[in-house]
Amino acid sequence: MIKETYPVKAGDMTAAGDVSARIKRQMKQLGISAPIMRRISVCTYEAEINLVIHSLGGELTFEIMPGKILVCARDRGPGIADIDKAMTEGWSTASNEVRNMGFGAGMGLPNMKRNADEFSITSQVGVGTEISMGFLI
Amino acid sequence: MKLSEFEALSGAKRLTKPMEDREITAGYTCDLLSHVMGRGQAGMAWITVQTHMNVIAVAALLDFACVIVPESLPIEAPILAKAEEEGITLFASDLTAYELVALLAAHGVGPVSRS
Ligand SMILES: Nc1ncnc2c1ncn2[C@@H]1O[C@H](COP(=O)(O)OP(=O)(O)O)[C@@H](O)[C@H]1O
Ligand SMILES: [Mg+2]
Numbered sequence: 001m002i003k004e005t006y007p008v009k010a011g012d013m014t015a016a017g018d019v020s021a022r023i024k025r026q027m028k029q030l031g032i033s034a035p036i037m038r039r040i041s042v043c044t045y046e047a048e049i050n051l052v053i054h055s056l057g058g059e060l061t062f063e064i065m066p067g068k069i070l071v072c073a074r075d076r077g078p079g080i081a082d083i084d085k086a087m088t089e090g091w092s093t094a095s096n097e098v099r100n101m102g103f104g105a106g107m108g109l110p111n112m113k114r115n116a117d118e119f120s121i122t123s124q125v126g127v128g129t130e131i132s133m134g135f136l137i
Numbered sequence: 138m139k140l141s142e143f144e145a146l147s148g149a150k151r152l153t154k155p156m157e158d159r160e161i162t163a164g165y166t167c168d169l170l171s172h173v174m175g176r177g178q179a180g181m182a183w184i185t186v187q188t189h190m191n192v193i194a195v196a197a198l199l200d201f202a203c204v205i206v207p208e209s210l211p212i213e214a215p216i217l218a219k220a221e222e223e224g225i226t227l228f229a230s231d232l233t234a235y236e237l238v239a240l241l242a243a244h245g246v247g248p249v250s251r252s
Contacts, residue, residue: 017194021223024198034179034200041198042174049170049191102187107171114175 002030003063008051008073013101016052020044023062023071030064036135039115040069043133046108047073053098054078055129069135071116079125087113087121138244140203140226143182147240149205149230152212153221159202163249164241166234170195177201178249182241184234188212190219197223207234 004026006019023044027037044060051058051073058075080086087109094104113119118134138161144151162180167173168187177183177199184205185192193216196204203226206212212229220227230237 014190017191017198020198021194038179038199045174045195045198046171101189101191102168102170102185103191105169105171107169107175111171111175 001064001066002026003061005059005061007059008048008057010052010055010057012052013098016049017045019048019060023060026062032069032137036069036137040071040135042115043071043112043135046111047071047131047133049103050108051075053094053103058128067137068117069137071133071135073129073131075128075130077126077128079127080121080123080129081125083121083123138241138246142244143203143205143241144228146244147228147230147232147237149228149232150209152217152227152229153225156221156224156226159226161202161241161246164238164246165249166238174199176249181249182246184237186210186234188216190216192216193219193223193225196220196225201225203228205230205237207232207237 008019024041055075056077061072063070085091089110090106092104092106098104116133117136121131123129139158141158161182163178164182166184168185173195179200181201182203183201188210205228207230209229209231
């Protein structure tokens, strides 16, 4: 079985998306079907961007298990105080700077939830956020 | 519509080197990246005024046919290089986003599917 961990740096807008691109390349090599690859790419990208623009840094893990692919995003804070609010379409605390680049639509977490077969999010203020997404293959 | 047909019809400038002459399967215009992530589909033409590196990342992840920048907004060289590396064709057009949409639609390019 395959398990890869990719660090994601906070604030690095130029590199944002690189980890998702690497995961997609890996999925292509493994022959994952296009529709599943698309859904996973939406999720890895949204998770990666959130680590870059909202977190203090963290990592994405990509794991292939029998019958499913698991993608996890973990970070070192600042955590999310109100997860229900964060999950609401259109709700965002993104800075004006990143909004001008087209981020901060408040659709990242809803996109992840919609595209994953299994979705869970836990967060603790001052500690960090962990998102786990499963895709049945 | 093929990329080459779009180029001829619109008079848009092809900014990347010639690559596979893909079919444009659908069109979409939006400058908010999460909306594009949510709606985007393979083979799509994406019209956006965003011209930074992440546009290429999104287009490559979802396997778009091309990105079209309206009103001939300037695009920096590293963005073009990244687009070529990822196999994404980039066009710059004098037309507005509205005019580009109208042109694509008039030639049979439909919206993305709503699933
Ligand atoms: N990893 C994270 N760490 C801290 N806050 C986060 C994280 N991910 C999301 N958030 C919070 O949840 C909100 C909604 O996230 P999301 O749906 O991805 O929209 P957006 O990124 O466009 O703001 C963010 O604006 C932010 O306040
Ligand atoms: Mg987000």
